[in-house]
Amino acid sequence: MALKISDDCIACDACREECPNGAIEENDPIYIIDSDRCTECVGYYDEPQCIAVCPVDCITSDPDNVESVEELKFKFTQLENEE
Numbered sequence: 737m738a739l740k741i742s743d744d745c746i747a748c749d750a751c752r753e754e755c756p757n758g759a760i761e762e763n764d765p766i767y768i769i770d771s772d773r774c775t776e777c778v779g780y781y782d783e784p785q786c787i788a789v790c791p792v793d794c795i796t797s798d799p800d801n802v803e804s805v806e807e808l809k810f811k812f813t814q815l816e817n818e819e
Contacts, residue, residue: 738771738801739784744794751786751795757815760786766794771801778805779812 738759741751745766752760752767759773769786776784787795803811 738774738798738803739769739776739786739795740798740801741767741769742794742796744792746792746794748791750789750791754785754789756780756785757812769795769798771798772811773815774801775808775812775815778808779816 741760743766747762747765747767752762756777757773757775759770759775760767761770777786784795787793
């Protein structure tokens with residue numbers, strides 16, 4: 737499942753720098769995660785890096801974008817082929 741950023745976001749930029757898929761974008765007033773690009777770091781790391789670096793713990797699973805590990809791996813492959 738893709739991740740989402742709550743209203744507790746302080747727009748510190750830590751998560752955006754860590755996202756290997758470029759799924760996190762600035763928005764006003766909080767950052768947003770593009771669910772089409774978020775693979776929860778599958779294919780890169782064992783855990784989502786944005787969650788690991790967020791100083792206010794405002795990144796959680798998005799219940800509106802539920803995906804299996806296989807679907808996340810497929811999305812990772814598709815994103816890799818874009819480059």
